[in-house]
Amino acid sequence: MSTQTISNTSSAAAASQRTAFPRSLAGKVALVVGGAGAIGAATSRQLAAAGATVAITHLDTERDRAAAQALIGEVGGPHSAHVADVADTASLIALRDMLQARYGRLDILVNAAGFTKPVPHADLDALTDELIDRMMQVNWRGQFAAIRTFATMLKASGDGLVVSISSIAAFTGVGSSIAYCAAKAGIDVMTKALARVLAPEVRVLAVSPGVVDTAFVPGRGTDFNDKVKASTPLKRIGEAEDIAAAITACATMLTFSTGHIIQVDGGRAL
Template sequence: MSSTLQGKVAVIFGGTGGIGAATAKRLAVAGARVVVVGQRDETKARQIADTLPGSGHGSAVASITDSRSLNALAEQVRAQYGRADILVNASGFTQAVKHADLDALTDELIDEIMKVNWRGQFAAVRAFRALLDESGDGLVVNVSSIAGSTGSGSNIAYCAAKAGLDVMTASLGRALAPRIRVLNVSPGVVDTAFVPGRSADFNDKAAATTPLGRIGSPDDVAAAIEACATHLTFSTGVTIVVDGGRRLN
């Protein structure tokens, strides 16, 4: 087992999703102790943590839209581990709405998308800032989307939320330096069930129009997140695109 991240503690929001679970495995292989955080499903979070290589892993449930829950989790991590070095924001939510159908993008859906895809990520960083700062080598990795720069995605609000996450990363990269680095990983289409209703036919069409000839896997994104922690140590406030060249079309 590689020990690149030996002694580090990584907290992964959205840890029960495809990207989050793949990231948990990669960071554990690299030597980190990983806290897998689910939104609601404590059993699944615990199952993922139990399958990770190495030892000292944990699981928890916290609502990304409830700052009290996030603050409580930070205190729980402090009590159990005494530190947090890496925070991965892989939580997210969306719903497919045609961009021309303005009426279908209701105020309620807009608010929910902004809460889960922007406010929650900021609140998670805010809750863990003290622990990350105490590390002296803290890292935040936000999972964005090329929708934030192309304006083409599951719905307009989702595109806007991801654009906001891109800007947040730049702002926090400046504000939290030098003790905390903040990076964005921006995938294109990824082979998960993240967007409800998307079929294999959609994935096939996306693969055919992607320069590298396929859609991304959760591990493609996880590999980029791992690189942020292990190799891109002189980078902060920037976005790493992992889309197979899809944005070039």
């Protein structure tokens, strides 16, 4: 067999591996920041089912500790849970050192931590400086800090992936508060900018949900969900598993995509 034939055969084999559907995540390590939340937990389950070893972060509260430990017990295997706060970069750096010592690698980072508080858009005085700062600290700075902290490990993977949670509020301007909309618009810009600077070793994507049936937004109940369902083309609101499926697809299917924001909203933004 000629050298050219061998080269062509190897290229074909590599291409076949890249386009396998779905791509296995066996041997990969994924970190789900905010893994004790509804979307984070659903994502952790799906990444583990795809073969990845999953580490999750949670806040140091009784509720989050219990949720995280229940999730780790449910998925079993070599997965782990760790206390960290995206608003505290020192805790992220400590986590990075811990993951390096425990697993020796990181291939996937999912930014699923977030915070919001409903504020009517017309009530300008209710959107205080303190609330604006907290909204940006957790929803934008925290996601950037996580990427900054783990960028070296993701680059070392050679096949790194970052998926951040955005929202259609980023471009519709309709969301729990004006500050929340602005923070999510910042996630979209960050995704595009970091996709350029971290390539080719790391792909950077964002998943942009519409309304999702979780307890993320305080005060939203059945009446709100029913109203949204009626006005959404697919006639239902999203489930945490819908968002998790899109995140998992970024790792297992969309391997030639970077810098994009993927809408998962049932057509609500139309």
